[in-house]
Amino acid sequence: MxxxxxxxxxxxxxxxxxxxxxxxxxxxxxxxxxxxxxxxxxxxxxxxxxxxxxxxxxxxxxxxxxLLVPVQQPEKILCIGVNYAHRNAEYKDGSTLPQHPSIFVRFPDSFVGHGEALLAPPESQQLDYEGEIVIAIGRPVRRASSREEALAAIGGLTIMNEGTIRDWVHHAKFNVTQGKNWQGSGAIGPWIVTADEFTAGYGQLHLTTHVNGELRQDDTTASLMFDFAHLVTYLSTFITLKPGDLIATGTPIGAGVRFEPPRFLKAGDRVEVTVDGIGTLSNPVRDEEVLR
Structure with missing residues (x-):
């Protein structure tokens, strides 16, 4: 469904x-x-x-x-950073592959639904895109004891454009919260495809991101350092995952900040994130209207 x-x-x-x-x-x-x-x-x-x-x-x-965000006001939106193996190399900092997932949270109001405009705020010219596959939890789970239990907790999958205000990510040393939660900066949708539709599992899901028709991101979940079962197991160790909770599983290489020079979004652009078996999340970009 x-x-x-x-x-x-x-x-x-x-x-x-x-x-x-x-x-x-x-x-x-x-x-x-x-x-x-x-x-x-x-x-x-x-x-x-x-x-x-x-x-x-x-x-x-x-x-x-x-169309609105498929799950309205989820209790938790958990986001995984630098989860595609090539992304770690993209940072060019000589670091080894991580032993544990990098995690941050987002608030529901930072997302719009399929077809709605992403908001480019006047305080920054660095609105960026990040195409991601999102797990929607379908049953409560705490301390999943096996891959089978973790996978059984997945209710379905949806798509996220995890919009980021890049310069605000770097305002402080140990957090990215302020750069990841601008109102209307990202999108989720268009729907949740229930887990029973993924008969071949989640190991080869193909994701692409296009900006104005140009391919920017192209990878599969085979490149994930921490796969879906691992993420559910790890997260459920310290928190109870509940139905409707969302887990953004990471973005491939190719975000706008990584180009020379960077290629950030601007009003009039359109971002399309496509995942085989789910569909396409499409959003235009417009300048945020600030009322004073």
Whole structure:
């Protein structure tokens, strides 16, 4: 299933993408309030959703609604830094490969949905893109004791453009929080593809990022230093991962900051992040309007 959240005629609803349209599952399953509630309901709720989709025809067209971040107000958005092996070499600092994942957090308001504009703030000219695959947790897990338990906690996958304000990342020595959380600087979507769709596993997922049609990032999850099972195991050691929590698994080489000279985003640009088996997250860029 492709689970999504959308706004139609001023109302936020949830459903599934089917045949280029949307089946309104909020109407068909009134006891389940959202995508997050569906994930919290576990296998029983997912079976309800699948039953509701059987032979269902779209109620709405994708073009007629505003797609939102699939999980609204997730409790946790955990982001993994420098997780593709080539990225470590990209820093050219002579460091060895890390023994543990690098982790930071983002806030829900720093993201928009598919099709919405990324906001370039007036305080910086260094808005950058980072295409990533995102794990959506589907069941609670703490101290996963095996790869099988960790993988079973994955409810599905979505896509992130983990927009970064590069100069603000370097305002302090030991954190990146301020550069990673500008309002509307990143995007998540267009939907969550449930885990049962990935019958071949997660080891060869292909990700590309295009800016204005130009290929900038191109890699597969075979290059990850810490794969999905490892990330869920490591993170669940110190915190309970809950349904609807999101884990951004890292970005390949090719971000704008790494070009000579750097190629940051500007108003009028369009960023498209595509992952085989999920789809394409597409967003234009516009200057943020500052009211004074």
């Amino acid at each position: 492709k689970l999504l959240t959308f706004r139609s005629q001023g109302t936020v609803r949830w459903g599934a993408a089917v045949d280029g349209g949307i089946v309104d599952l909020a109407r068909r399953l009134p006891g389940i309030a959202s995508v997050k509630a569906l994930l919290e309901g576990g296998d029983a709720a997912l079976q309800q959703a699948r039953a509701a989709l059987a032979d269902a025809r779209p109620d709405l067209q994708l073009a007629d609604v505003q």
